[in-house]
Amino acid sequence: MNEKNIIITGATDGIGLAAAKTIASQGYRVGLVGRNPDKAKTAIESIISHTGNDKIDFFQADLSLVKEIHKLSNQIKQKYSHLNVLLNNAGGANRYKIITDEGLEKTFATNQMNYFVLTTNLMDMLSESHGSRVVNVASNAHIGASIDFDNINSEKGHSWWKSYCISKLMNIMFTYRLAEMQDKVTANCLHPGFVDTNIGGNEGNVIKKIVKFGSRIFARTVQDGADSSIYLSTSDEVENITGKYFFKCKEIKSSKVSYNKDHWIKIWDICQSYKEQLL
Numbered sequence: 296m297n298e299k300n301i302i303i304t305g306a307t308d309g310i311g312l313a314a315a316k317t318i319a320s321q322g323y324r325v326g327l328v329g330r331n332p333d334k335a336k337t338a339i340e341s342i343i344s345h346t347g348n349d350k351i352d353f354f355q356a357d358l359s360l361v362k363e364i365h366k367l368s369n370q371i372k373q374k375y376s377h378l379n380v381l382l383n384n385a386g387g388a389n390r391y392k393i394i395t396d397e398g399l400e401k402t403f404a405t406n407q408m409n410y411f412v413l414t415t416n417l418m419d420m421l422s423e424s425h426g427s428r429v430v431n432v433a434s435n436a437h438i439g440a441s442i443d444f445d446n447i448n449s450e451k452g453h454s455w456w457k458s459y460c461i462s463k464l465m466n467i468m469f470t471y472r473l474a475e476m477q478d479k480v481t482a483n484c485l486h487p488g489f490v491d492t493n494i495g496g497n498e499g500n501v502i503k504k505i506v507k508f509g510s511r512i513f514a515r516t517v518q519d520g521a522d523s524s525i526y527l528s529t530s531d532e533v534e535n536i537t538g539k540y541f542f543k544c545k546e547i548k549s550s551k552v553s554y555n556k557d558h559w560i561k562i563w564d565i566c567q568s569y570k571e572q573l574l
């Protein structure tokens with residue numbers, strides 16, 4: 296049990312890959328989750344050559360699909376004897392409305408259902424290790440967003456930006472609710488800052504342009520964007536901290552709406568219900 300194991304989703308690119316490199320350099324066994332084996336191969340080679348740590352595994356899954364997350368959870372449980380950290384990072388924005396084969400709007404499915412299903416599936420394993428952590432990458436894009444519970448899957452209309460912002464608000468509410476429910480595992484979330492990554496790369500260039508513009512103004516590199524992910528996943532300083540939101544490794548307040556406990560419960564119940572339907 297001496298070796299520390301971490302699962303990082305969306306670790307084939309951007310902030311997730313930057314976090315994986317630093318965490319691997321600290322000696323962790325790192326399980327990268329991604330959907331593209333070629334990108335994963337390149338990512339693994341780069342991590343090993345940068346860190347000398349070859350304890351790097353790849354799990355392939357399309358995280359917009361609940362059924363794939365169930366399979367992934369079983370694979371993780373078979374491969375690892377224990378799990379110390381789950382870093383939920385994979386996410387993106389879809390410029391057009393896409394409904395997955397499972398009937399969920401893709402931004403909601405990838406950004407929120409993914410975090411919910413993987414975390415709740417792995418919670419028994421996380422609970423077995425002392426001091427385990429869940430870290431959720433959210434965003435300050437949640438500020439100003441509120442959840443329309445009748446439009447979870449864009450039934451009444453779709454705005455790519457609104458869907459993205461709401462999914463990031465859900466990430467924060469999910470984290471707060473999880474922290475309240477758990478006494479063995481901590482749960483924290485973070486804003487990485489505007490960082491020029493491949494986010495929205497496959498979906499037209501509007502999202503990329505916004506991120507590029509923001510990253511220039513705020514001058515955050517991809518490595519800077521990984522700072523709180525690394526800190527919350529590994530630092531002794533936050534060993535007993537739970538239910539908080541961070542930026543640049545400092546606790547900050549999230550939006551007023553994000554502290555609405557009724558909405559924490561409502562969104563939890565919606566995710567749980569989809570999870571059960573899609574077993």
Ligand SMILES: NC(=O)c1ccc[n+]([C@@H]2O[C@H](COP(=O)([O-])OP(=O)(O)OC[C@H]3O[C@@H](n4cnc5c(N)ncnc54)[C@H](OP(=O)(O)O)[C@@H]3O)[C@@H](O)[C@H]2O)c1
Nearest residue numbers: 305307308309310357358359385386434489490492493494
């Ligand atoms: N960049 C920013 O300015 C910014 C700001 C605030 C919050 N964030 C958050 O930071 C996190 C990381 O984003 P990033 O900026 O690093 O973007 P990125 O470079 O596009 O990386 C996203 C990662 O998630 C993976 N991913 C996306 N959809 C997936 C799916 N359906 N199944 C499996 N993997 C999937 C991608 O895989 P592929 O390589 O296969 O695409 C990639 O590895 C996201 O949660 C995002 O919301 C980013």
